[in-house]
Amino acid sequence: MEIIKYRDLNPIPTSHDPSLLKYVLVSSGKLPSGKMFDFSEICLEENKNEDVETGPKEYYIYIHNIGSSCVSYKGQNTIIDENDMIIVNPLSKVRISSLGSSLYCLKWEMD
Numbered sequence: 321m322e323i324i325k326y327r328d329l330n331p332i333p334t335s336h337d338p339s340l341l342k343y344v345l346v347s348s349g350k351l352p353s354g355k356m357f358d359f360s361e362i363c364l365e366e367n368k369n370e371d372v373e374t375g376p377k378e379y380y381i382y383i384h385n386i387g388s389s390c391v392s393y394k395g396q397n398t399i400i401d402e403n404d405m406i407i408v409n410p411l412s413k414v415r416i417s418s419l420g421s422s423l424y425c426l427k428w429e430m431d
Contacts, residue, residue: 321393321414324350326403350407351379351428358427364389364418372414379428380408387421 331341354377362370362382374380384404391398391406392415399419400406408414410430416423 321391321409321412322350322407323391323398323400324405324407326405351381352430354379354428354430356426357429358425360425361385361422362425363422364416364420366418366420368418370416370418370423372408372412372416374408374410374412376410377430378410379430380406381426381428382406382408382416383424383426385422385424388419389421389423390417390419391415392417 334340334342364370372380382405384400384402384406386402388402389400391400393412406414406416
């Protein structure tokens, strides 16, 4: 599992206007070649959990939209804030505990 702080991504100029910058996770080299196979929003009430278990060729990318959450992985707890991202690697188990939050979940499958 990796937590990526939004502020740590390097901005990339858009193709149609170099003065407009975007923050792109896929082109940052954090994910292998593959494709998105699902996108959803998860709204967690305070003190609710989302247990995540990935398959052998799957990455789950959670983009924190609103609020804060605590991510538990291998006995370590980490607080994530708005716009931060969690990359859950293949064959991993993670628990996301809500402090009242909304997250986007992008599921990525390796080629």
